[in-house]
Amino acid sequence: MEIKILGPGCPKCEQTAKIVAEAVAETGVQATVEKVTGVMEIAGYGVFGTPAVVIDGDVKCVGKIPKKEDVKSWLTQ
Amino acid sequence: MKETTKLLILVALFLMAYFIPWGHPVIRQSGLEAFLMLQEYAREHVLTCLIPAFFIAGAIAVFVSQASVLKYFGIQANKILSYSVASVSGTILAVCSCTVLPLFAGIYTRGAGIGPATAFLYSGPAINVLAITMTAKILGWQLGLARAIGAIVFAVITGLLMSVIFRKDDMARTGGQIYVPDEDDTGRTLFQDSIYILTMVLILVFAAFAKPAPDAEGLWPAIFAAKWGITIFLLIALGWMLKAWFTKDECKSWIEATWGFMKQIFPLLFAGVIVAGFLLGRPGHPALIPEHYIQTLLGGNSLWANLFASVAGAFMYFATLTEVPILQGLLGAGMGKGPALALLLAGPALSLPNMLVIGGVMGVKKTAVFCAIIIVMSTIAGMIYGTFVV
Numbered sequence: 001m002e003i004k005i006l007g008p009g010c011p012k013c014e015q016t017a018k019i020v021a022e023a024v025a026e027t028g029v030q031a032t033v034e035k036v037t038g039v040m041e042i043a044g045y046g047v048f049g050t051p052a053v054v055i056d057g058d059v060k061c062v063g064k065i066p067k068k069e070d071v072k073s074w075l076t077q
Numbered sequence: 078m079k080e081t082t083k084l085l086i087l088v089a090l091f092l093m094a095y096f097i098p099w100g101h102p103v104i105r106q107s108g109l110e111a112f113l114m115l116q117e118y119a120r121e122h123v124l125t126c127l128i129p130a131f132f133i134a135g136a137i138a139v140f141v142s143q144a145s146v147l148k149y150f151g152i153q154a155n156k157i158l159s160y161s162v163a164s165v166s167g168t169i170l171a172v173c174s175c176t177v178l179p180l181f182a183g184i185y186t187r188g189a190g191i192g193p194a195t196a197f198l199y200s201g202p203a204i205n206v207l208a209i210t211m212t213a214k215i216l217g218w219q220l221g222l223a224r225a226i227g228a229i230v231f232a233v234i235t236g237l238l239m240s241v242i243f244r245k246d247d248m249a250r251t252g253g254q255i256y257v258p259d260e261d262d263t264g265r266t267l268f269q270d271s272i273y274i275l276t277m278v279l280i281l282v283f284a285a286f287a288k289p290a291p292d293a294e295g296l297w298p299a300i301f302a303a304k305w306g307i308t309i310f311l312l313i314a315l316g317w318m319l320k321a322w323f324t325k326d327e328c329k330s331w332i333e334a335t336w337g338f339m340k341q342i343f344p345l346l347f348a349g350v351i352v353a354g355f356l357l358g359r360p361g362h363p364a365l366i367p368e369h370y371i372q373t374l375l376g377g378n379s380l381w382a383n384l385f386a387s388v389a390g391a392f393m394y395f396a397t398l399t400e401v402p403i404l405q406g407l408l409g410a411g412m413g414k415g416p417a418l419a420l421l422l423a424g425p426a427l428s429l430p431n432m433l434v435i436g437g438v439m440g441v442k443k444t445a446v447f448c449a450i451i452i453v454m455s456t457i458a459g460m461i462y463g464t465f466v467v
Contacts (some may be wrong), residue, residue: 009336040438043182044200046255048147050179063258 001031001075006042007051016065023071031075058074107355107364114354114402115347122308129281130210131342135335136277137206139327140270141169147180147257150188150197159189163196167204177201178431182438187255191439193242195447196236198435202229202425207342211401212421214285216408219466224421227458231422236451240376242446269322276315284309342397349399351407362410372411378463380456386416387455390424391448394431400424415463423455 003020017035025033036042047056049057049063053071060066060074098104109244146169148154149162177198183192202208204211204225213221286304300307319328357371358364375382393402400421408417427448434446 005180011341039178039182039254039434040186042179043186043438046183046187048150048180048183048188048255049258052256059256 001029002056003031003033004036004054005033005051006036006045006047006054008039008042009037010050012065013051016053019066019068020053020071023068023075026068027072027075029075103365107358109461110358110362110364111351111354113362114359114406115350116349117359118346118402122211125284126210126214126281127207127346129277129284130207131338132331132335133274133281134206134338135331135333136274138334138338139144139331140273144257150193151255152183152188152190154189156189156192159193160196160233160236160310163189163236164200164229165192165204166197167201167228167232168206178434178438181435183255185439190240191237191443194236195239198447199235199426199451200228203232203422207338207398208401208425210281211398215401215405216417220414220418220421223418223458223466224464227418227422231451231454231458234454235447237451241442243443252422263412265322269318273315273318274324276311276318278377280308280311280315283311292386345396346402348397349396350402353399353402357403357410360405362409364406366410367467368410371407375407375412375416378413378415378460379458382413382416383419383456383459383463384452386412386420386454386459387423390420390422390455391427391452392429393424394428395424413463414466415459415461417459418462419455422458423451427451 003024005013005017005020007016013035017033020033022035026057042050042052045052045059047054047059047062051065053060053066053074055074061070099108107202139143146162146166149158181198181201184197185191188194209221209225212224237432283304284298287302289301320420323331354364356365375386404412404417407420432448435447439447
C-alpha cells in the first residue's frame, strides 16, 4: 500500500503525517508513507487544500487533519 | 534543523554578544526601546485585540466550510464569480499562510486559470482577519480600511491584467478531477454560524473600543462607558450559543485551532516587536536607526518614497503580522502615510522566497509581470492615499 501525505510542511501537515504513521503502526498494514511537499506536485493531484492524504492514488481527505479511526478504516478496506 | 545550522546560529549569537558595543548609549537606548515596545504591545493589544482575533481565526478555520468557497474556483465556474470570490476569500481561507501557495497552484493548473489564481494569491495573505484587525488597531482604522479595500481592488485588477496579458497561454489549460475539502454536515444553519462569528467580532470591536476624544459628545462616549458591560453580555451570549449549538468535539477542535494559531504566530510577533523596537523604537523615541535616514528615504509622499516602500516591501519577507510593528516603528520615525500603505499593499503578498515558489509554478516571465503589476499599483495607491488622507 502506498500512502502519500500532501502538504508544504506546515504544522497541520506534520500532525497528519504523525496520525497516519500511528495508524499504520496500529493496524500493522504493510505500507510506505511518503511526504509530498512540492507545490506543483500537490497541484498535480488536483487537490485544493492541504493537508491531504492519498492512498494508492485515491484522494481520501483534503484540507483537514484526519481522525485516526478514519485513517485506520481506509487502511483496512 | 541541521546540526550545522545550529552551530552557525550559536556562532552568530556568540559574535553578537562579543562584538556589539552593548555599553554604548545608543545601543542601551535601543535595547530599552525594544522592551518598552514589547510592554506596549502586552498592555495595549494582546488581551483586547489579539486574543479575540485568534479565537475568531480559529472559528473560521474550523467552522466555515471551505468547500462552499472552493467550488467557485473550478474550471467551469462563472468568471465574474471566480474573481469576486478570489478577491475576498482570503478572509476565510488564508488564515494560515501555508495554505495559500498549494491552493494557488491548484487553481492555476487545474481550475479557473491564471486570473482568479493570481487574484487569490494576492488577496489571500493581505486580507486575513488577523492582519486587518491588527493594522486597524495599532496603525489606525484609516490605514486598516485602506489596506482592506486596497487588497480587494488590487486582487481583481491584478487578476484581470494577468489574464489579459497571458490570454493565449490560458487556452491550453487541462481539466481533470479536482478535490475540494469535504463538507461536513454540522446540523447548524448558516444563520447560526454567522451569528456565532458575528458575536465574536462584536466582542473584539467593543473590547478594543478606543477612548473617544475628551470633548466628544453623544454616542461614542456612551458606548465607551458601557463597553465592558456590553462585552460581558456578549461573552455570556457566546457561552450560551456554544452550549446550545455546538458539540463538545467541535468546541475542542475550535480551541485546538486557536491554540495552533497562537503557537504559530506569537513567537514570530514577539521577535518582530523586539526587532522593530530595537531598530526603530516607539513613535517619538529614537533607537538604533537614526530618524533622519527614514525621513529622507520614506518621509513625505514623493514618488520616490512610495516606490522605495513598494519595492522594499515586495522583496522583504514579513512573517505573519510582523509587518505591523515594523511599520509602527517606521511611522514613528517619520515615514509618510502614503509609503506606509504602499508597503502594506506590496509587503505581505510578496517576498523573495515567495517569488521563487511562484516562479516554479507559473514561470519566470509571469512571475516578473505579477510582481511588477503589484509594485506599480502599490506605488500609485500610496501616492493617492498620501495626497488625500493625511
